[in-house]
Amino acid sequence: MAASIQNCRPVVVSGPSGTGKSTLLKRLFAEFPDTFGFSVSRKDGEVEGQHYYFTTKEDFLALVEAKGFIEHAQFGGNYYGTSIQAVKNIAEQKRICILDIEMEGVKQVKKTDLNARFLFLAPPSVEELERRLRSRGTETEESLGKRLAQAKAELEYSKQPGAHDKIVVNDDLETAYTEFRDWIVDGGKFGASE
């Protein structure tokens, strides 16, 4: 395994939509500037620290075929994806790559040699999750229903032994942030064994 990925282990942050991943990550990036790299574009087009790599459709599809992506999708005739190589490039730059991805992506990362650590951010309850999604004001009834159904699947998966290395419940924001940050930073080791 490359030394970079051994010392700069990527951190996978997953959890149901509306649990507070962006809220906690924003604080983390503000508290530790120039430490993290972000490889996945957010749904609203925010691309914190991301570098896009443009490629041809043929090359993209060949990389899909070669299982080079953690996640990929097609919107409006364009293809988007997070390649395993893009995550490795962040480690090469001596940064900790944060992957904010859904359950299927989590399972994909487990099949790679990325040596990632897995943190699951859980809501205090599904009822509270629904309240947060409603008060965020970003959802229609239809998208809310879809997000809650997906949330239940994510919560089920999180109960499987070995699914995640750490589960943080985002109830009180200050308490959750401290636990989230301390586990990720790991006394400055960021999960590296030495």
Ligand SMILES: Nc1ncnc2c1ncn2[C@@H]1O[C@H](COP(=O)(O)OP(=O)(O)OP(=O)(O)O)[C@@H](O)[C@H]1O
């Ligand atoms: N501990 C908390 N207590 C109350 N509200 C919170 C807490 N943490 C986050 N929120 C609020 O919940 C809403 C959802 O948070 P956020 O957008 O960070 O979730 P997310 O997990 O990033 O969602 P998505 O995956 O859809 O981007 C926001 O309005 C945020 O301000």
